[in-house]
Amino acid sequence: MIGITQIISGCLKQDARCQKALYEKYYGYALKIVFRYIYHYDKAVDVVNDGYVKLFMKFSTFKCENEEHLEKMFMGWLRQIMVNTAIDALRKNDLMPEIGGIADHVWEEPDRSANADQRVLYKELMIYVKKLPPVYRIVFNMFVIDGFTHHEIAESLCISVGTSKSNLSKARALLQKFINKDSGAIEICSI
Known part of the structure; x- marks a missing residue:
């Protein structure tokens, strides 16, 4: 299993294997964030995927000088991208509430x-x-x-x-x- 430092370095080089590892490692975290804004599972999954597309397109802008805080910094950056992507999706729908149940573990x-x-x-x-x-x-x-x-x-x-x-x-x-x-x-x- 490769570490977060190697995964991020690989993502900066647009290594598909590292991008997949990053996606799989933080998918659940990203989905929980999006679920607080979008309640329909299928739409939330789409928003998470859109967020990852944005993340990988902007990966060169991610900076962290202190390697011991690398994962915390990355998770904060990922959270901000997912929140913004969810808000963009809600804005497209005039901030209408989503309909659908959310499993308790998401909250x-x-x-x-x-x-x-x-x-x-x-x-x-x-x-x-x-x-x-x-x-x-x-x-x-x-x-x-x-x-x-x-x-x-x-x-x-x-x-x-x-x-x-x-x-x-x-x-x-x-x-x-x-x-x-x-x-x-x-x-x-x-x-």
């Missing part, structure tokens, strides 16, 4: 170091996030889960920074309402 936090309670809370939160209107869900996912700034979200979605902040605030309020309705009086203060 699980990829961080395996989290304890069981944290994973359960994350999974429960994702159930509520799926109920949000599409624009609120997208801004919430981008800001809270994917770590984009309001400026980056505004640029990506062609909205103002104020609209991004407003949509996040409304998403939080709706999530609070969903949770309060189901469980009594839990508060989401610092999501």
Whole structure:
């Protein structure tokens, strides 16, 4: 099995074997990212494949000076490409919500170091996030889960920074309402 350094070096040289290894290694990760935006499996798979096409076309722009952080840097770059590709697909469909069920494992936090309670809370939160209107869900996912700034979200979605902040605030309020309705009086203060 070849390491991530060799795979990335091979991809920079457009080596098809390394491109296939990279695709297979991170396909599940990419699909989980896209599923947070696009709920129909077939469409999500298409978006992931489109994202990989973009990734391989732009691979020469990927830079990482510190080899010990190479995989983290690559995964962040891959995440950004997949989120942007999903948003482009949603924009083509006027941000209409996707219809279809998503398996619960898709919403699980990829961080395996989290304890069981944290994973359960994350999974429960994702159930509520799926109920949000599409624009609120997208801004919430981008800001809270994917770590984009309001400026980056505004640029990506062609909205103002104020609209991004407003949509996040409304998403939080709706999530609070969903949770309060189901469980009594839990508060989401610092999501």
